[in-house]
Structures are given as structure tokens and as C-alpha cells.
Amino acid sequence: MKVRQTNYFYIAFAFLIIASLTACGQGSILSTKVRQPGELIFSSNRGGSWDIYTINADGSDLTDLTPNHGDNHSPSWSPDGKRFTFYSTRNGSPQIYIAGADGANPVQLTNLPGENLSPFWSPDGKYIIFASIQNNLTKTYRIKLDGTVLSTLTADPNDSNWFPAWSPDGDRLAFPSSSSGGYYIYTSTADGKTVEPFTYSANIVSPIDWSPDGKQITYIEKLNTHWVINVIKSDGSKKVRLTNELGDDIDPYWSPDSKKIAFISNRDGNSEIYIMNPDGTQQANLTNNLANDGPFSWSPDGKQIAFVSNRDGNSEIYLMNADGTGLTNLTQNPAEDNFGAGFSTIWKP
Numbered sequence: 001m002k003v004r005q006t007n008y009f010y011i012a013f014a015f016l017i018i019a020s021l022t023a024c025g026q027g028s029i030l031s032t033k034v035r036q037p038g039e040l041i042f043s044s045n046r047g048g049s050w051d052i053y054t055i056n057a058d059g060s061d062l063t064d065l066t067p068n069h070g071d072n073h074s075p076s077w078s079p080d081g082k083r084f085t086f087y088s089t090r091n092g093s094p095q096i097y098i099a100g101a102d103g104a105n106p107v108q109l110t111n112l113p114g115e116n117l118s119p120f121w122s123p124d125g126k127y128i129i130f131a132s133i134q135n136n137l138t139k140t141y142r143i144k145l146d147g148t149v150l151s152t153l154t155a156d157p158n159d160s161n162w163f164p165a166w167s168p169d170g171d172r173l174a175f176p177s178s179s180s181g182g183y184y185i186y187t188s189t190a191d192g193k194t195v196e197p198f199t200y201s202a203n204i205v206s207p208i209d210w211s212p213d214g215k216q217i218t219y220i221e222k223l224n225t226h227w228v229i230n231v232i233k234s235d236g237s238k239k240v241r242l243t244n245e246l247g248d249d250i251d252p253y254w255s256p257d258s259k260k261i262a263f264i265s266n267r268d269g270n271s272e273i274y275i276m277n278p279d280g281t282q283q284a285n286l287t288n289n290l291a292n293d294g295p296f297s298w299s300p301d302g303k304q305i306a307f308v309s310n311r312d313g314n315s316e317i318y319l320m321n322a323d324g325t326g327l328t329n330l331t332q333n334p335a336e337d338n339f340g341a342g343f344s345t346i347w348k349p
Contacts, residue, residue: 039348041075046335065103074340076120081349085119109147123170138162151192163207168214176206211258218252242280256302264294286324297346
């Protein structure tokens, strides 16, 4: 499957998904090489096809983890940093895989119709969450690392749901779901057995991010003609709008200390990365460039932000400090480099 690079405002809403699942593939995926902290994982077509690479935060030790195996996308580290998950077309349609941190012993977890995309890990590392698209519906599924115990996170089998977020303690999931007359955010227990409505909107409420301290949840919804960012307490009370209709504000993701929220906005005419306090004050443009910037990802210590930008004429991975200083082009290659949305763990834990 050929992936086209495009403005992230369209990427963020491109996943419409469903499938009925069967499982396949088992085996050891322990890595024979210990990867280094400060390492990032991303996808690039510099070798012709889309492969998954790692690179240190200083730009050293670029390594191709998936050579000669079709197109591979959306890598995400496991919580212990010993494995990563991704989707690949190596055997035909997009399916979910896991591999050791050095790319060794890849295991195909799914063998499903449609497109299976955007995998990421549960906080305890026991499950993979991914999106499956079929028959114009989007479903979010959970699967064990041996390909068993498939289940869907849904309030209604006829609804679409996507972009879930784990609570920091791993006990609950929050996810948006379409329903007749509007959209809900639901919460469910980690096993998916108890699903309850959390908040309602007449428009899409996605993506969702849970603050690392567990106290608040951010999400976006469409207000008139623009996307705005809201925050709500994790018990469903006190919804507050953080941004106004100055443009489209999307993809809000919390800093690791829960003291800042970074997001993407086109309020200046192009996609740029902004930052603000949790109450919406002190909004600042971090990137200040005429190119399109995003997606992005906080470093585990909250001191840096990695992001994709086409400011040099092609998509490359950049690093900057959390205040926008210290800009560095990490990949420096004429090919296209990219990584998954903000919920993907691209920094090695």
C-alpha cells in the first residue's frame, strides 16, 4: 500500500475503520540488541519502500529495522522499550505486527479483511490496540500479543469508534464513537466489558488524550466551521473550551508532567505546533514557519518535542526544545520521513 504524505489536518481524520478478526502468528520477539534511551522510531521511504528506522536523538546510529519487507508504518514502542508494533503490507493488505527492538523475529498478529492500522500498546504491555477499516466503518480492537483474545471497544456494533486513550493507570479507556444524531465519548473498563457514555457532542470528538496525572481529558470537536480543543475532568464534569475559532486546533497532547498541552493549529494559515497551559492561557506558536509542521511527540522527560515538517521541501523529523528553541533537523535526507499520530510512542521509554 502506497502512503501519500499530506497535510496532517487530513491525516488526523483519515482513519475510518471496521473488521471481524481472526488471529495468527506466534513466536519469541525478544531483542538480541539493547536499544538506547533517547532513541526515536519512525518510517521512511529512503530505501524505495517504506521501512521503519530508529535514530538516536543526536542523529547518530540510523538503523533500518524492516528491510525488504513491503511497506511498514506507524511504529510504536512497547512500555518497556524491548519491542515495537507497526502495520505492514508485506503479505498483502495492512496487518498488525510486533518485533523485537532491533527488528528481529517479526510476528504477524492479525489476518483480517480491510485495513488494519495505527497500533499502540496498553500501559501494561499485554495488549495492542489498533484500528480496523471495513465496509466504511471504523472499529477499535484489542488483541493479545499471541494474536488471541480479540475484542472490540464499542457501545454499538453499528457505530464507528477510533483513537482511544488509556488512563495512566491502565484501568480505563476513553474513546469517541459515532451514534445516531451525534458523537459520544465513552469510557470502558480495560477488558471492555463495561462501557458507559462519558460526554456528548453533535460533532466529532477526536482525538482524545488523558493527562498523565489522570485528572483531565482533552479532545476536539467542531464548532461551527472550526475545530476547537476542550478539556473535561476525568469524572465527566466541568467541560471547558480551551481554544476559540481562530482556525482549526487539533491533536492536543499533554506534556509528561501534565503542566502543558501542545497542539496543532492552522490559525496562522499553515499547520504549526502550539503550546498552552491546561486552562488555555499563554498560547504560543513554537514552530513559526511557513511550512506545515506535525504530527509531533513529547520526549519522555518533557524537555523536547519531535515533529514532522516539510520546511526543507520534504517531510523530515525535527527536534526542538519544549519552548521552541534548539531546532534540529534529525533525519536530513531527501526522502520522506514520518511517524504516527501523537498517541504512538516514538521515543524509546
